[in-house]
Amino acid sequence: MIALDDIRRSFKGRIALAEPLARYTTFRIGGPADIYLEPLDRDDALSLIRYLRRESIPFFPMGNGSNLLISDEGVRGAVVNLEVGFNYLDMTTEGVITAGAGVKLAKFVDFCITRGRQGVEMLAGIPGTLGGAVIMNAGAYGGEISDYMLSVELIRGDRLLRISRDQGGFAYRTSGLQGDLILEASFVFPEGRTDSMKTFRRETMLKRNSSQPVQWPNAGSIFKNPPGHYAAKLIQECGLKGRRIGNAEISELHANFIINRGGASANDVLMLAEIARGTVKKKFGIDLELEIKLVGFEEDVASRLRDEVEGRKSTVSDRDD
Numbered sequence: 001m002i003a004l005d006d007i008r009r010s011f012k013g014r015i016a017l018a019e020p021l022a023r024y025t026t027f028r029i030g031g032p033a034d035i036y037l038e039p040l041d042r043d044d045a046l047s048l049i050r051y052l053r054r055e056s057i058p059f060f061p062m063g064n065g066s067n068l069l070i071s072d073e074g075v076r077g078a079v080v081n082l083e084v085g086f087n088y089l090d091m092t093t094e095g096v097i098t099a100g101a102g103v104k105l106a107k108f109v110d111f112c113i114t115r116g117r118q119g120v121e122m123l124a125g126i127p128g129t130l131g132g133a134v135i136m137n138a139g140a141y142g143g144e145i146s147d148y149m150l151s152v153e154l155i156r157g158d159r160l161l162r163i164s165r166d167q168g169g170f171a172y173r174t175s176g177l178q179g180d181l182i183l184e185a186s187f188v189f190p191e192g193r194t195d196s197m198k199t200f201r202r203e204t205m206l207k208r209n210s211s212q213p214v215q216w217p218n219a220g221s222i223f224k225n226p227p228g229h230y231a232a233k234l235i236q237e238c239g240l241k242g243r244r245i246g247n248a249e250i251s252e253l254h255a256n257f258i259i260n261r262g263g264a265s266a267n268d269v270l271m272l273a274e275i276a277r278g279t280v281k282k283k284f285g286i287d288l289e290l291e292i293k294l295v296g297f298e299e300d301v302a303s304r305l306r307d308e309v310e311g312r313k314s315t316v317s318d319r320d321d
């Protein structure tokens with residue numbers, strides 16, 4: 001039970017109840033959060049997390065919602081968003097750049113480029129926040145957000161900590177920081193030429209816009225690339241481009257993207273992903289692992305859908321026989 005008066009006593013930021021989450025995700029999918037909170041600063045975030053932990057209220061840190069599939073039933077407990085309170089960028093005279101977790105990657109990349117710092121320009125076009133990028137170790141075109149990272153400030157348990165890059169457990173599209181609330185990260189980048197970085201950024205964006213279905217709501221790559229393979233190519237070779245369930249569709253442009261053609265449900269998307277996973281496994285013997293995070297689903301949802309998909313297939317083949 002969430003006692004709103006207890007939270008309001010010390011919390012300075014915005015609080016919304018039964019907040020629909022679809023509007024906060026790039027998929028435009030997701031039911032309501034019981035309570036949605038925007039801490040305004042460190043003290044706000046720390047006292048909030050301590051309260052939620054003390055009261056055993058589950059919480060979910062949400063950035064720009066660009067790597068999420070939130071269930072149609074929404075999220076029980078609290079959703080915490082840092083885009084208002086942690087939207088700062090700073091560079092010291094020694095060249096250390098610090099960004100708040102709520103800063104959009106586009107703004108972070110621009111800040112670095114205009115100050116002649118090289119090493120994140122390949123992340124242009126990734127529609128996340130810095131906090132989401134750190135947790136996911138977001139990357140593109142051979143670079144990752146953790147490449148030039150110095151340290152991360154976070155809340156772990158009920159403690160405020162600053163950890164070094166080496167303690168972050170960064171690997172392909174993941175980190176050892178799951179369950180922590182990232183507040184900010186600091187970086188030291190090599191110097192580079194602003195004009196050539198701007199050209200590179202422009203070319204990167206053009207490449208993205210022509211190879212990804214950016215005009216439709218989506219959550220980026222559904223699956224991680226398995227070692228030595230491209231998930232998109234595997235799905236495409238299974239002939240699944242354009243496959244639809246409800247208003248969710250495997251993109252014709254990029255087979256590792258599922259697009260929402262308007263009003264798609266989370267279940268439609270998940271079922272489609274399960275069809276792709278199962279077909280690739282059958283044809284190539286390769287296991288695809290989800291890159292997007294599932295939020296608000298029951299733990300066994302994937303295996304339940306797998307049974308449903310396989311049940312559906314056997315019904316079809318029964319009919320064929």
Ligand SMILES: Cc1cc2nc3c(=O)[nH]c(=O)nc-3n(C[C@H](O)[C@H](O)[C@H](O)COP(=O)(O)OP(=O)(O)OC[C@H]3O[C@@H](n4cnc5c(N)ncnc54)[C@H](O)[C@@H]3O)c2cc1C
Binds near residue numbers: 061063066131133136
């Ligand atoms: C069109 C498109 C293209 C994309 N291209 C790429 C790409 O090239 N490379 C790539 O790596 N990704 C890509 N993505 C995926 C996504 O943008 C990244 O994973 C991004 O870093 C997620 O950031 P976010 O703020 O949107 O996080 P969210 O989607 O809101 O959350 C993702 C995860 O991060 C956690 N999180 C968010 N903020 C915090 C915080 N402050 N503290 C702790 N945990 C937090 C959430 O709990 C969740 O587990 C793409 C997505 C889209 C829609």
